[in-house]
Amino acid sequence: MDKVLFIICDGLSDRPIFELGEKTPLEAAIKPNIDKLTKRGITGIMHTVDIGVRPGSDVAHLALFGYDISKYYTGRGPFEAAGYGIKLQPGDIAFRGNFATVDKNFIIKDRRAGRIDNTKPLVNVLNGIIIDGIRILVKQGIGHRAAVVFRGKNLSSLITDSDPHKEGVKINQSKPLNKNQSARRTAKIVNLFIKKSYELLSQHSLNKKRRKEGLPPANILLLRGAGIMPQLPSFKEKYGLKAACVAGAGLYKGIAQILGMDILPVASATGKPDTDVKSKIKEAFMAFKKYDFVFVHIKGTDVLAEDGDFLGKKKFIEKIDKALEPLIDKRDVMIVLTADHSTSSYLRMHTADPVPVLIAGQNLHTDNVETFGERSVSSGKLGHIQGKHLMPIIIDYLGRAPLVGA
Numbered sequence: 001m002d003k004v005l006f007i008i009c010d011g012l013s014d015r016p017i018f019e020l021g022e023k024t025p026l027e028a029a030i031k032p033n034i035d036k037l038t039k040r041g042i043t044g045i046m047h048t049v050d051i052g053v054r055p056g057s058d059v060a061h062l063a064l065f066g067y068d069i070s071k072y073y074t075g076r077g078p079f080e081a082a083g084y085g086i087k088l089q090p091g092d093i094a095f096r097g098n099f100a101t102v103d104k105n106f107i108i109k110d111r112r113a114g115r116i117d118n119t120k121p122l123v124n125v126l127n128g129i130i131i132d133g134i135r136i137l138v139k140q141g142i143g144h145r146a147a148v149v150f151r152g153k154n155l156s157s158l159i160t161d162s163d164p165h166k167e168g169v170k171i172n173q174s175k176p177l178n179k180n181q182s183a184r185r186t187a188k189i190v191n192l193f194i195k196k197s198y199e200l201l202s203q204h205s206l207n208k209k210r211r212k213e214g215l216p217p218a219n220i221l222l223l224r225g226a227g228i229m230p231q232l233p234s235f236k237e238k239y240g241l242k243a244a245c246v247a248g249a250g251l252y253k254g255i256a257q258i259l260g261m262d263i264l265p266v267a268s269a270t271g272k273p274d275t276d277v278k279s280k281i282k283e284a285f286m287a288f289k290k291y292d293f294v295f296v297h298i299k300g301t302d303v304l305a306e307d308g309d310f311l312g313k314k315k316f317i318e319k320i321d322k323a324l325e326p327l328i329d330k331r332d333v334m335i336v337l338t339a340d341h342s343t344s345s346y347l348r349m350h351t352a353d354p355v356p357v358l359i360a361g362q363n364l365h366t367d368n369v370e371t372f373g374e375r376s377v378s379s380g381k382l383g384h385i386q387g388k389h390l391m392p393i394i395i396d397y398l399g400r401a402p403l404v405g406a
Contacts (some may be wrong), residue, residue, distance in 0.1 A: 001361045003288050005336065007324075008338060010057060010298060010299045010341075011303075011350065012026060012301045012305070012342075013342040013343075014313065014344060015351070019310070021126055026372070027373040027374065028314050029319055029321065030321070031321035033327070033328055037335060038372045039369075041360030041364060041366060042358075042381050042382055043376075044381070044384065045354040045377055045380075045382075046387060046389075049063050052130060052352050054339070054351055055350065056076065056253075057072070057251060058079055058225070059339050061388035064387045064390055065391060066238065066239075068070040074230045075225045075404060076227070077226055078228065080095075080145070080254055082258050083147070084250040084254070086137060087261050088229045089227045090404075093155045093156070093157050094226070096147065096225040097223055098144055101220075106220075108167045108169060108222075108246075112220070113219075114215050116144050116215075121253050122207075123236075132192075134150050136148065137298075142219065142271040143249065143271075144218065154181070154184045155185070157227050158178055159174050159183055160172060161225070163223065174190040185392065190223055193223075194220065202217070208318075211279060230258065232258065234260030235293070241293040242290070243261040243262070244256075245262055246294065247263075248269035248297070252315055256295060266279050266280050273299070273304055273312065281324065285382040297301050300316045301316055301343070304345075305348070306348050310345035331361065336394060338357040339355040356374055357377070359393070366381075376380070390404060
C-alpha cells in the first residue's frame with residue numbers, strides 16, 4: 001500500500017440513546033460496507049486530544065494530523081479565514097463568526113439564528129467597516145458561519161470570546177488576556193464591532209422578512225477563536241506525502257490549506273447533511289493519480305447531533321455507508337475511518353468521549369472486531385490510543401517510518 005484515504009466523520013460517535021434501544025446512532029445504523037471494512041481491518045478507540053479533554057474540531061484535526069496543539073494552535077480564526085478564501089497578512093487577527101439571534105438585552109436566543117442558510121446580504125453590510133483605523137473583513141461561510149479578520153496596526157489575539165457558547169445568557173464582553181495595550185485595544189474594537197453589527201442587522205430587510213415568516217432574525221455577529229496565522233511545517237515536509245483535501249465546510253479546507261494540502265473542489269459538497277458523500281469519495285479516488293494522501297471530511301453527523309436529531313444522524317451514517325461501497329475491494333489503498341470528536345445528541349454538544357478508529361488495507365494485524373461501533377472497537381488490536389499516535393501508525397504501515405536506534 002502506498003496510498004491513504006483518510007476519512008473523518010465529524011462528531012460520528014455518540015452516547016447510547018434510549019429511543020435507539022440504548023445504542024448509539026453508529027451502533028444502530030445499518031452499515032454493511034463499513035462493517036466489511038472492519039472485518040478486514042484493525043480497530044481501536046482514540047482520544048483525539050487527551051483523556052477528559054472535550055475538543056473542538058480545529059484542535060482535534062491538528063492532533064489527528066500529528067501536530068502538537070500546544071506548539072502550533074493559535075486559535076480557530078485563521079483556519080476559518082483560510083478556508084473561506086481570505087489571505088491573511090502579517091498583523092491580521094482572524095476570528096470565527098456566528099450569526100446569532102439576541103433579544104434587546106443581548107440575551108442569546110439562538111446561537112445559529114435558526115441555522116440560517118444564506119447570510120450574503122448580511123455579510124455585505126458588515127464587510128469593510130472601519131473602527132478606530134481597523135478595517136474589518138467579513139466573508140460568508142456555510143449557514144450561520146462567517147470568517148472575520150481585523151486588519152491594521154497594534155492588534156492582539158490575546159482576548160476572550162464574545163460568544164459564551166450557550167443560549168439563555170447575555171453575550172460576553174471581550175476582555176484582554178493580559179495588560180498589553182494592543183490586547184485592550186483589540187477587545188474594545190471587538191465589542192464596538194459586535195454592537196455595530198446588532199445596530200445594522202436588526203433593521204436589515206432580510207431580518208424583517210424572517211420575523212414576518214416566524215423565523216429567528218440573524219441580528220448579531222458573535223466572534224470567537226481569535227488567532228494569528230500559525231507557522232507550521234507542511235504535511236509534505238512532515239511525512240513525505242503529497243496530500244489533498246475534499247471538504248465542504250471552510251474550517252477543514254482552511255486547516256488543509258495551511259498544512260499545504262491542495263483543495264479538490266466538489267460542487268455538491270455542502271458541509272451539511274445534504275452533502276453528496278458519493279461524489280466526495282469518487283473525487284478522492286480520482287485524486288490518487290496525483291496524490292499519496294487524500295483527506296475527506298464529512299460534516300453532517302456533527303450537525304445533526306448538535307440539533308439533537310439522533311434519528312437523522314443514524315440515517316446519515318447509513319448514507320455514508322452506501323457511499324463507501326466502492327471501497328470494499330480497494331486493497332491497494334489504506335482506508336482510515338474515524339471521527340474528530342464525539343457529539344452527544346442528547347447534550348447537543350461535543351464530549352470528551354473516545355471515538356472509534358478503523359484502519360483497513362493489506363498486510364495488517366487484523367483483529368476479531370466485526371462491526372464498527374463505540375463499544376465493539378474497544379477490544380480491537382489498536383487498543384486505546386491518542387490522536388497524536390494515528391499518523392505514526394499509518395506511516396509505519398506504509399513502510400515509511402524512520403528507524404529509531406541502530
